Amino acid sequence: MSPSSICLAATLLAFSSPLLAGFQRCDGCAAGAMEQVALRAGVGRHIVADLYHGQAAAFDVSYEREIASWIAMPVPLSAQTNQAVAALTAFHRETGGAMGKTIELHAHELGLNGLGGAGAYDVLGDRNLRVRIEDRLGSGIPLRNVPGAVGALFETATLTFMASQGIASGPFVEVVVTFQNGTRMTFRVTVGEASADYLEGSARNANGEGLLEEASPEYAGTYHFPAGNSLDDFMRRAAQFGIPVVDGGTTGGVPMVTCSFNGAQLHCTIRRNTT
Numbered sequence: 001m002s003p004s005s006i007c008l009a010a011t012l013l014a015f016s017s018p019l020l021a022g023f024q025r026c027d028g029c030a031a032g033a034m035e036q037v038a039l040r041a042g043v044g045r046h047i048v049a050d051l052y053h054g055q056a057a058a059f060d061v062s063y064e065r066e067i068a069s070w071i072a073m074p075v076p077l078s079a080q081t082n083q084a085v086a087a088l089t090a091f092h093r094e095t096g097g098a099m100g101k102t103i104e105l106h107a108h109e110l111g112l113n114g115l116g117g118a119g120a121y122d123v124l125g126d127r128n129l130r131v132r133i134e135d136r137l138g139s140g141i142p143l144r145n146v147p148g149a150v151g152a153l154f155e156t157a158t159l160t161f162m163a164s165q166g167i168a169s170g171p172f173v174e175v176v177v178t179f180q181n182g183t184r185m186t187f188r189v190t191v192g193e194a195s196a197d198y199l200e201g202s203a204r205n206a207n208g209e210g211l212l213e214e215a216s217p218e219y220a221g222t223y224h225f226p227a228g229n230s231l232d233d234f235m236r237r238a239a240q241f242g243i244p245v246v247d248g249g250t251t252g253g254v255p256m257v258t259c260s261f262n263g264a265q266l267h268c269t270i271r272r273n274t275t
Contacts, residue, residue: 022041022044022046022047022165023046023047023049023165024037024038024041024046024047024048024049025048025049025051026048026049026050027050027051027052027092027097028050028052028053029048029050029053029055034048034050034057034059035048035057035059035072035074038057038059038061038072039059039061039070039072041061042061043061043062043063044060044061045058045059045060045061045075046058046059046061047077047081047085047165049085049088049089051085051088051089051092051097052092052097054085054086054089055085056077056081056082056085057074057077058074058075058076058077058081059072059073059074059075060072060073060075061073080157080160080161081161083155083157083158083161084157084158084161084162086152087149087152087153087155087158088153088158088171090148090149090152090153091149091150091152091153091171093149094148094149094150095149095171099170099171099172100171100172100173100174101150101173101174102173102174102175102176102186103143103146103150103173103174103175103176104175104176104177104178105142105146105175105176105177105178106177106178107177107178107179107180108180109142109145110133110136110137110142110177111136111141111142112132112133112136115129115133117179117180117181118179118180119179119180119181119182119183119230119233120179120183120184120185120203120204120205120211121183121203121211121230121233121234121236121237122233123179123185123198123203124185124203124211124213124237125236125237125240130198133177133187133196133198134187134195134196134197134198135196136196137175137187137189137196138189138193138194138195138196139194140154140156140159140189140191140194141154143173143175143189150173153171153173153191154191158191159191159194162191162192162194163192163194165192170190170191170192170193171191171192172188172189172190172191173188173189173191174186174187174188174189174199175187175188175189175196176202181206181230182205182206183203183204183205183206183211184203184204185198185199185202185203185204186198186199186202187199200213201213205224207224209223209224211223211234211237212234212237212238212241212243212259214241215241215242215243215265215266216266217261217266219259219266220259220260220261220266221258221259222256222257222258222259223256223257223258223259224254224256225254225255225256225257231255231257231270234257238268241266242265243259243265243266243267243268244265244267244268245257245268245269245270246267246268246269246270247269247270248269248270248271248272253272253273254272254273255270255271255272256270256271256272256273257269257270257271258271
């Protein structure tokens with residue numbers, strides 16, 4: 001076969017093969033609109049979903065040279081696809097169409113070996129531990145027991161479907177993980193990517209105050225350490241960044257640390273509230 005014939009054959013194959021092209025949204029579609037959405041998406045197999053009404057259809061789109069026109073041939077939906085669309089529809093309704101939700105989990109619910117009594121400061125200072133938590137959440141395993149639409153969204157069949165369709169901008173869940181000492185961190189789980197990422201700046205102590213995450217000006221302020229929140233954790237974190245911490249000289253009372261930025265770096269002073 002000549003090079004020109006090979007090129008022609010490849011071109012014809014590209015126009016005629018039902019390549020898996022992806023997932024298209026058409027919420028609130030009128031009758032017949034799904035086919036038009038598939039046609040606009042171009043060659044390949046498209047699943048078009050109306051999450052408002054909980055409906056979906058699949059089409060193989062190709063260009064027919066004989067009639068010089070694009071056509072969309074309906075194809076049956078698999079049971080896995082129907083299950084996934086049902087889960088996505090339930091999540092759409094539960095979130096009012098936002099396709100995002102915040103839930104809370106306790107650290108022990110992650111089912112992560114070796115986590116022990118680690119708190120937010122430990123996770124901030126240990127990249128490997130943080131990655132293990134992100135990987136665990138990204139797998140969806142700890143989220144399958146969450147009641148309602150979130151649990152259904154993280155069933156294996158739905159995750160497989162989302163991954164196969166390459167839905168990178170799909171639904172997400174922000175998981176607030178509370179540790180044994182009351183500190184907490186928030187991770188964003190993106191379903192289509194099967195991944196999770198820590199949301200920088202979200203770490204909090206048991207009172208809801210922010211934790212020291214960086215040696216930058218925005219972390220200037222006062223840090224409190226009531227029962228259950230360790231000053232030692234703060235000191236270790238400050239040492240990691242080379243932030244000088246001096247003792248203000250007062251004794252007794254509840255410790256607190258005041259940090260200020262001098263234009264070059266943070267400087268912190270330990271004080272104690274004796275009132």
